[in-house]
Amino acid sequence: MEYRDLGKTGIRVSCIGLGCYPISGMAGGTNWSGINDNESIKTIKHAQTLGINLLDTAEGYGDGHSERIIGKSIRENRTEYVIATKLAAKPKVPGKNLESHIKKSCEGSLARLKTDYIDIYQLHSEPNYGDMPIIVDTLQVLVDEGKIRVFGISTYETEVIQALIKLGNLSIAQIGYSLLNPVGLKGLNFALENKLGTLIRVPLAQGALTGKYFKSLEELSNVDRRYQRFNTPRISASLKKLEELTFLSETPGRTLVQAALRFVLDTPGVTSVIAGAKDRTQLEENAGAAYVRSLTEAEKQKALKIGKEANWPLPPYTKWT
Numbered sequence: 001m002e003y004r005d006l007g008k009t010g011i012r013v014s015c016i017g018l019g020c021y022p023i024s025g026m027a028g029g030t031n032w033s034g035i036n037d038n039e040s041i042k043t044i045k046h047a048q049t050l051g052i053n054l055l056d057t058a059e060g061y062g063d064g065h066s067e068r069i070i071g072k073s074i075r076e077n078r079t080e081y082v083i084a085t086k087l088a089a090k091p092k093v094p095g096k097n098l099e100s101h102i103k104k105s106c107e108g109s110l111a112r113l114k115t116d117y118i119d120i121y122q123l124h125s126e127p128n129y130g131d132m133p134i135i136v137d138t139l140q141v142l143v144d145e146g147k148i149r150v151f152g153i154s155t156y157e158t159e160v161i162q163a164l165i166k167l168g169n170l171s172i173a174q175i176g177y178s179l180l181n182p183v184g185l186k187g188l189n190f191a192l193e194n195k196l197g198t199l200i201r202v203p204l205a206q207g208a209l210t211g212k213y214f215k216s217l218e219e220l221s222n223v224d225r226r227y228q229r230f231n232t233p234r235i236s237a238s239l240k241k242l243e244e245l246t247f248l249s250e251t252p253g254r255t256l257v258q259a260a261l262r263f264v265l266d267t268p269g270v271t272s273v274i275a276g277a278k279d280r281t282q283l284e285e286n287a288g289a290a291y292v293r294s295l296t297e298a299e300k301q302k303a304l305k306i307g308k309e310a311n312w313p314l315p316p317y318t319k320w321t
């Protein structure tokens with residue numbers, strides 16, 4: 001496994017991480033189908049065997065279920081893992097104190113994760129500019145208390161990251177980027193310039209880049225969160241076009257999944273790719289991306305052209321309002 005410096009934080013992470021959104025399963029209306037908690041625990045433990053040390057979750061994943069599963073999996077080997085979690089959103093009750101909301105959220109995550117510190121604490125979405133000073137001050141208090149090691153934000157908006165950096169020691173950006181999603185490039189360039197560590201979310205376009213949905217959605221349960229989204233004429237046409245990406249798996253010893261992850265890994269500014277995996281088999285394949293041959297420039301250009309022509313629609317991202 002290859003390990004990379006997470007920006008200026010002094011933390012080293014595997015270049016392939018484990019995205020722990022899918023292990024929420026059906027909990028809290030998250031609706032990832034085909035998830036088995038026992039297998040999720042084995043998968044998280046197996047990550048360590050494969051040299052994967054980074055786990056990304058959020059308090060909102062399955063209403064805490066993903067964090068709870070991580071807590072059950074890492075108890076004996078806590079220090080071997082770098083845990084990144086996220087603070088959901090501003091309190092829904094008007095007038096509720098933001099500082100106490102953040103501290104309470106942090107305590108909740110610590111309890112579910114069964115740990116006394118979080119390595120990377122991220123804002124799950126963008127706050128209002130007016131709320132930023134209190135948010136950054138509170139996150140710094142959590143650092144000073146040893147409850148979190150570093151903090152960051154999941155966003156595409158470099159102006160938002162810049163504003164938070166001006167107020168304090170924000171050191172991590174979580175950015176969406178893949179063969180089908182060029183939007184994150186601006187954030188990656190910004191991260192490079194500002195020496196931020198980056199976690200790259202949704203690198204397989206929620207499974208669309210694995211190839212199994214190119215021809216049909218037979219393998220996707222109709223209760224799965226992706227079913228309604230993928231089952232439209234626009235996405236069907238897009239998936240049909242994406243079938244042309246199978247040329248990437250013609251390189252011996254490299255699967256399509258691994259090529260898609262390798263593409264992200266080789267992009268300047270990327271620290272770690274947090275691909276979701278629902279079992280040990282998927283995780284092993286994803287870990288293998290750290291070892292396969294990089295895409296040639298010609299392969300990269302051809303794949304990007306196919307991705308562009310497929311016109312894959314990106315899901316909307318919400319704000320902290």
Ligand SMILES: NC(=O)c1ccc[n+]([C@@H]2O[C@H](COP(=O)([O-])OP(=O)(O)OC[C@H]3O[C@@H](n4cnc5c(N)ncnc54)[C@H](OP(=O)(O)O)[C@@H]3O)[C@@H](O)[C@H]2O)c1
Pocket residue numbers: 018019020021022033034056057124154174200201202203204205206207208210257274275276277278281282283285286
């Ligand atoms: N706003 C945010 O901050 C935000 C938003 C979204 C995600 N994230 C983070 O980013 C992580 C990654 O995104 P994601 O999990 O949504 O999507 P993803 O990594 O693009 O895709 C994950 C899905 O692809 C399929 N898959 C993965 N590896 C596979 C393999 N080797 N072979 C076949 N299928 C495979 C699995 O689903 P099936 O087998 O069921 O198809 C898996 O659940 C999340 O887990 C989460 O930690 C953050």
